[in-house]
Amino acid sequence: MSLQRQLKYAVLGIGRMGSRHAQNIAFRTPRAELVAVCDINQSSLEWAKENLPPGVKTFQNADKCLDEAGKHVLLEKPISIDLETSRQVVEETKKYPGLKVMVGFSRRFDESYREVKKMINAGTLGTPHLIKSATNDQHDSSGFFVKYAAASGGIFIDCGIHDIDLARWFLLPSSPDIKQVKRVFALGHNIQHPELAKYNDVDNGVGVVEFENGGILVIHCSRTMKHGHDCFTEVFGTEGKVIVNGNPQLNRVEIRDQYGVRTESTPTYYERFREAFVNEVNEFTDIVLDNKPLPVFCVDALEAAKIAAALAHSFKTNNPVYFDEKGEPLLL
Amino acid sequence: MSLQRQLKYAVLGIGRMGSRHAQNIAFRTPRAELVAVCDINQSSLEWAKENLPPGVKTFQNADKCLDEAGKHVLLEKPISIDLETSRQVVEETKKYPGLKVMVGFSRRFDESYREVKKMINAGTLGTPHLIKSATNDQHDSSGFFVKYAAASGGIFIDCGIHDIDLARWFLLPSSPDIKQVKRVFALGHNIQHPELAKYNDVDNGVGVVEFENGGILVIHCSRTMKHGHDCFTEVFGTEGKVIVNGNPQLNRVEIRDQYGVRTESTPTYYERFREAFVNEVNEFTDIVLDNKPLPVFCVDALEAAKIAAALAHSFKTNNPVYFDEKGEPLLL
Amino acid sequence: MSLQRQLKYAVLGIGRMGSRHAQNIAFRTPRAELVAVCDINQSSLEWAKENLPPGVKTFQNADKCLDEAGKHVLLEKPISIDLETSRQVVEETKKYPGLKVMVGFSRRFDESYREVKKMINAGTLGTPHLIKSATNDQHDSSGFFVKYAAASGGIFIDCGIHDIDLARWFLLPSSPDIKQVKRVFALGHNIQHPELAKYNDVDNGVGVVEFENGGILVIHCSRTMKHGHDCFTEVFGTEGKVIVNGNPQLNRVEIRDQYGVRTESTPTYYERFREAFVNEVNEFTDIVLDNKPLPVFCVDALEAAKIAAALAHSFKTNNPVYFDEKGEPLLL
């Protein structure tokens, strides 16, 4: 690793999560240099002036910020909540084989999920065959979440995409055949947010995915936890099972008082994956500067999005959704 | 409670589980007295001579053992692996309103599940709406299990019936309307026991049940655990969730050595539910002697069996199975 | 094991703990038969009439109850809070080598502590060399405890005797040389119960014991826990350490709500050791009926009491207390 060269980053969109990425790139990732940020909101740019290093340029116009074509790209998941847009992005990237385009599936950069991947590669778990995964958000009584839901793509895309990506990562070979999924089935209900029904969305959704190789994924997405953000993955193999984040502890403190023996939970995904976001940038930087292979591709985001869309369709239609021989969901 | 009267028990079938029931009735349940056991195997009767109190009579013929009609009955679950037989038993019991007939769903007599039921009744969890439950047996490499599988009714009936009963107990009102279930869906695979395919059975089965009131059950039945018998139930309510048996600890010992920080697991369901089997007899005895109401009825076993049969049918046909307005599964 | 013979028990003293022993003997221990109970309180005898089997005789006078000499004895710990009385009892038992006299150190009959003993015997932990043990009672705001304290012998005898016995069991060979202890040191304070000072007692006491073979015991006795009764033992060996009861869970229920991820604790020692008290009677019954060797002797209670007395003395005098060559504490 040489420190002589640093990779220059521009961050497009510095809202809730983008501002954290910008700070990580500015301060916590040695080979990455933040040179510009862009946001249509003036208030975000003012935040940038105060919280980012003095030399960082600010733009309100993304085209001006990028100014020329031919940049490597680190994309947030999902590429788009619309399957066709995602598909076009994937097609577009194929035209630029010299550029690195990576999707930031944060869990793939989390040390615990990585440890599981290592165990699978090493054979410690035998053949992994079943995954039960949950992304359960803390209940938001402020009303913000419901407004956000309209544009989120629905619970299976917004929450479930990570669980789906994990299942593909753990259960499928690295170059899967064109048809990866046999079928999916989903159901759900609104226990706290009946107003989601108008978006065909739910606050608790359950889905099952049967992969073509026989592997099974069970997911549960929820917006109604009282104790915090609780995302939990079980991977069953023939030689053992592993659980990631069985207890979503905020820290290493256990309290014993009139409420029992207890721990505090991470309130949001951010406390849970804080370090993963840093790892993600560090790794992408190395990939570009040292011309290393990508660990996750745009097409992975597209394939995960297909499954999420199929689950949403199954929920809407009350029927299983099958995939055709080309690997496309039959959204009839 | 008076100790002046004891309830006399005859145990029919003293194989693996029956012998334990006989010992519990003989030695661990103050108001219950074991007076007879019956088994077609001579070796079981010899075991009885050596291990049960001297006065206990032994029979090889069940009719002789019972000798007259009109007994209260504590039944093992499931009533039968055949739905029609179960239905006939339920019909038969209706003819004898003066007799107590209870199905021994052991988990309903376990102190931890009871604590959950109490919390639900007290409103501590708010509205319970979703249950994720797993009955995962330790992998049996002896070959015994596969032989047993042929007569077990399949994984959804043999393992899943308990999870289904819990879901009905926790999610449904005590006198549900005739139609309780909307639909079920199931899938599964054989990862260790391909020979189960010939019985239309699997070693890992996943099912979802959507109740008419909107409640959802997700179950996972497995025969392939390496660490022990692991049965795990999560109950999600609007005010909190509870987990029963998150770690299937055998005892209160934690070891810290070259394998990490670890606990030993219960090898079978018996170590897990040892005390529940005693509670079950104590409670049934009180019900009969003190003429108390039954906490669980024959019809509960029938309703659970319908759901299990629907799951098995869904697995076989690859389609969701719906229930009709009379509450019967449409096994088309 | 033959069921033809049962061992007849008389229970002397059926107050708080004695009544539980009586019920265990009456109802939960197959080879033991309860024939009589004795208590100076009439109300206890009335309780017995209602809660014990009809044939059990009741006595207010212990001599009449025993009516003749030559009984086997299962003693509660400590034999006496007075060292000299304990010593006389031990001397007296030596005159009756044909009688079984066992001290009911309940932890020795608990399945978890037994598992640790097995591991030590099997060499799994290597050489055990250090024990850290805590007996921490739930804070009693009713005032009962302080009244009781006057006659309890002090915290090191009342709470600590079990931890001391465990340390002797785990660290010393089964037939230790006459001098087992090198020295002890103790300190403590009253954080909730200043009124204990008048009995030279504390509500939190800490002690260290250095055994002649180099083994070390650290104990912490407390009366001031908010969450429940928490007794916790760590055994350090050269190949690993074990912890017994790291989390004093009441049952297998974990709650996740606004207070975090939490479990309820055992309120008293009784919920923690319920089964151990049954095991204790079963085992003593077998020992007498089948003439088996005793697993724990009167002299073990005496040796533990010496250590407890030395700790109490160290606390009072502010100095370490040494043991002489005959194994007697130098209570100067």
Next chain:
Amino acid sequence: MSLQRQLKYAVLGIGRMGSRHAQNIAFRTPRAELVAVCDINQSSLEWAKENLPPGVKTFQNADKCLDEAGKHVLLEKPISIDLETSRQVVEETKKYPGLKVMVGFSRRFDESYREVKKMINAGTLGTPHLIKSATNDQHDSSGFFVKYAAASGGIFIDCGIHDIDLARWFLLPSSPDIKQVKRVFALGHNIQHPELAKYNDVDNGVGVVEFENGGILVIHCSRTMKHGHDCFTEVFGTEGKVIVNGNPQLNRVEIRDQYGVRTESTPTYYERFREAFVNEVNEFTDIVLDNKPLPVFCVDALEAAKIAAALAHSFKTNNPVYFDEKGEPLLL
């Protein structure tokens, strides 16, 4: 917080821990800039050339590196293994009231211990009165540790200093009176490393400290763990107790296989306190740049060192060590 100014750092000594500090300052601490490193070993300086940013100067001579007086200082603990040297450093710092001199007691910058401090300040735990703390290192079979032990100052200083500092932080008021400690007592043994005896050192040491305000600390330092680095602190208050790092988990992965239900442990203190070392630099940087008050002083390191020295002396002499009215241990 302004980013216009950065604090320039020179790191003196870039061996095992110093190299990590240098990397943290170079890459993970936004307002801190690494300008120079110094080490007498040429190989360390070569490491610096390859792993630190291009502009960082390297020195073999500390005087040249510092080149002038009047620098703020962030010191590693302990200031010195020799009490008198520590005392002189503390005296020297008094001459420069305008300079910030902080001791990097890493646990004070760990988010979990900080949470405990917050709880104490908020009164959540009531009055904290007793601390049981353990710093237990993984057994090192390479022989490195024993060589290192000669210069480490002994187990109570090398391991125990952190536990002692925590106890002072949690139990004492922020400006304690001159006499803080009443007395200490220590014992220990060598179970794996008999060769330590020649340094008057042990591989397992136990100590008790009685503070003048009645608070008690029990510490256990060990070099012989099999499972990893396990440092564990219990803080007992009148309203509850807290445990920090009850399970020294390396990550959020739990494995269930033939060895039971288990987690992997942090191998060394570094994995445990990785983030605390970053926090420490960030905080010291803010203190200097923004002229904030110091949270921990040189004198705290001296006071902790006095207690550690008293424990070592108690171990050597077999007697309690008392402190005089000026707060000095009577090392007779």
